[in-house]
Amino acid sequence: MTGRLNGKRIIITGAVANIGKEAAMSFVAEGACVVIGDRDESAGMAAAKELGDAVRFLKVDVSDEASVSALIEEGAEWLGGLDVLAQNAGVQFSGNIVDFDVARWDALFGVNVRAHFLGAKHAIPHLKASGKGSIINTSSLAGKRGGPGLAAYSASKGAVIAFTTALALELAPDNIRVNAICPGWVDTAFNRPAIDFMGGQSAQEAKIAALVPLGRQASSAEIAPLFVYLASDESSYMTAQSIGIDGGVYNS
């Protein structure tokens, strides 16, 4: 690794496993200090221990304002400031809309949408104090192109794209960049609800073979480099983008 993030102070949510953990590992490997925020305390403590002294875990419920505020304030204090907020926590609930509970819809939007607003709201004063910053949001291919059973999830991830664009324009005068990452199928247990809705693992494999030009799912490690790029000064002229990393699906 080449120190591309030397001195960067980063808070990342949803980073105790899979995509977020790979991103946190890559941040540390490139020289950053990282605070991981997640609701899963035992996995979070284990991840922080595994990643070493440059990492601290703080428990958070990203859908709750007091909890997000505490994460950002305590995180920025431990880091000595804040350069990057990476918002990766998310949930997926699948199902036909006629059967979809209002409470499930609200819970989905609480984690996938309200959390992005809350994180940005509380991080912006710290990023402004740093003189520049990067907010990395996590959307999805589903936010650009939906599928059966995914209407609620797609709506939540589409909201992240719209929020990203508008916030980027609002914060450009402060030299704070805002971008979203839009992964396609990534091989994690996160997709279990969608796979069950499709009819199981073999139905998912058939769909991926038919749909994905590269013919396979991504690994979490294939998503992490985009987090590093957006966190680093290499992306200093990139803002208001929702970047697909989907094996070619969106443009196929």
Ligand SMILES: NC(=O)c1ccc[n+]([C@@H]2O[C@H](COP(=O)([O-])OP(=O)(O)OC[C@H]3O[C@@H](n4cnc5c(N)ncnc54)[C@H](O)[C@@H]3O)[C@@H](O)[C@H]2O)c1
């Ligand atoms: N796996 C995929 O195919 C895929 C595709 C596109 C986008 N994504 C997005 O990538 C992100 C990470 O997904 P993943 O596949 O690594 O799954 P994951 O389940 O490992 O990651 C989600 C994380 O969010 C945390 N989380 C959930 N609700 C929370 C809350 N209220 N407060 C705090 N933390 C909370 C979970 O504990 C978990 O660590 C998600 O935002 C997801 O929507 C995933």
